[in-house]
Amino acid sequence: MPKQITLSLDAMGGDRGAEVVVPGADIALVRCPSLRLKLYGDAAIVQPLLDAHPRVAAASELIHCDVSVKMDDKPSQALRQGRWKSSMWRAIDAVKNGEADAAVSAGNTGALMAMAKFCLRTLDGVERPAIAAIWPTLRGESIVLDCGATIGADAQQLVDFAILGGAMARAVIGVDVPSVGLLNVGVEEVKGIEEIRAAGRLLRESRLPSFRYHGFVEGDDVGAGTVDVVVTEGFAGNIALKTAEGTAKQVASFLRSAIGRSWRTRIGYLLAKPAFDALREKLDPRKSNGGVFLGLNGLVIKSHGGTDAEGFASAVELGFDMVRNDLLSKIGQDMAAYRLGEEQAPVAHAVSEPAVEAP
Amino acid sequence: MPKQITLSLDAMGGDRGAEVVVPGADIALVRCPSLRLKLYGDAAIVQPLLDAHPRVAAASELIHCDVSVKMDDKPSQALRQGRWKSSMWRAIDAVKNGEADAAVSAGNTGALMAMAKFCLRTLDGVERPAIAAIWPTLRGESIVLDCGATIGADAQQLVDFAILGGAMARAVIGVDVPSVGLLNVGVEEVKGIEEIRAAGRLLRESRLPSFRYHGFVEGDDVGAGTVDVVVTEGFAGNIALKTAEGTAKQVASFLRSAIGRSWRTRIGYLLAKPAFDALREKLDPRKSNGGVFLGLNGLVIKSHGGTDAEGFASAVELGFDMVRNDLLSKIGQDMAAYRLGEEQAPVAHAVSEPAVEAP
Structure with a gap:
């Protein structure tokens, strides 16, 4: 018998809250009938919607929460006012205490990331989480990360993103040994920001069995599907995603x-x-709705705040898929293999090469 | 009588060199019959093409050069081997010594920028040149800069780019008071990199009559044409351009x-x-071919290296238009007005605000 999968949903998140979340869950349950849900939200709002959607009512448990995080709350404000009690926090907390396998919210990205970091903490050895997007390409789908969790990244953080993204590609897009590229402004080894060049050297030397390092890729390689995983820091990743x-x-x-x-x-x-x-x-855009927070001790999926029921359903199904394909344990294995490789053959620290600059 | 406009062309630049440059010049001369050209290149290659294109032969002077910069030369190598004598250098030098009003090359971008900086020098008060692209949008055309001249930019450099881009929008896309936005990962004032937020404060306070500062814009605003000028540093700008x-x-x-x-x-x-x-x-892409190097004492247009004659003609016509519309003197005026405003009411140096970050 396949494992029972339970997702926790922040029923109040998104521009239209429960009005989209409950019908979205209904659509997802048609496609994933074995799914079980925990809905966190204001019972006065959510219960009438459950009465109207018996399939969701039958598959879920509603947990009343007095507080909801607003779409324009600042992350610090959301944490102060919504910790322990908001629907967003409690959906994440359900993942932490093992009541749910992944959390899904269409709420404010900054608040969700702040709460997810605070509640779940980053994985051992990972400094920063990333938001991974599934990007439709000419060859199918690729994973692009970080699409905006944080701004800037050093070489080691980019290497971490490569490992996280590689594991996600194996779990979600079904490639055995995904190819990984670093987003840069040219494909020559001398180009770009020093952090990226150093990450390229580390990836080339690491020879991990879980993915194949391709080298640098440029902006037009993303849509072309040149690699399965595109690694970048959150500023450029967010600009690329929105520009596309x-x-x-x-x-x-x-x-x-x-x-x-x-x-x-x-x-x-x-x-x-x-x-x-x-x-x-x-x-x-609804088909590829769902940014995945990677690098935490638990899975959190961010649905677009303005999406409709169909789009929210995609985010729920993405969560379902990632749990079914054991994304977290794949990440754990790959991280462990990388750390082990580092200990056995310590990688020489990247030596700074002069940037090519006009005199 | 309108002013006689002369452009200097690096006849050897681009993947296919003179084979594209001469037929491209031919197309441009049909649309701009008053144009005069100086062609720099290997006479053994260029002369036969001129014989086959009498319109170009009649409008141009061929200056033989022994050396051509290769598409994969490193900028430093190109400068060392090609200074004073290569077709690329001499096309730029013709602008410096007043024999041409602007230079056009389809050669290697890094080498062209290095030579342009070395030969023409940056404008007084401008630290770094930028590459400006004309971006087709839902509302017409916008200017996006920097698309890859250099990586990273501080607040003052971003302000310089805003002034340069504003002048170009007035000269090339014919807007009287262009709107200018700073590319960021969110439109709220607290978002993004400190340099961008500081540039936003400087632009808000500067109240220049030559453009209107709109605020932050995101990746999807570029194609929507939300503003006439999108200002960013060269890494994000290059990624955005190629992703689009x-x-x-x-x-x-x-x-x-x-x-x-x-x-x-x-x-x-x-x-x-x-x-x-x-x-x-x-x-x-041939219609909007031509990256414009802004911030130098002279105009240089970079044509895409892989373009055909039609695309190269667009780059030549872009140069013609910019000279006809006096881009350089518009830039000079706007820069002078900004420096004057700074002297009269010195802008308080941007105070660092805490970035919004999860605790």
């Missing part, structure tokens, strides 16, 4: 207005509609 | 494969072809 989302929207909008110009193009559109529908499905 | 190029290609490729799936969608495509042609034209 914006560009996809822009191209779709150009196409719409070009099609609307004449009767001929509109009739052509109707005939080619199955193709446009396939494209829309392929680019649907 | 990659995403546009990816969407086009998804669309092609979706259309090829059935006879119905293929017939629909044929009917809607004018719309697809319009889209292709809109997204044609």
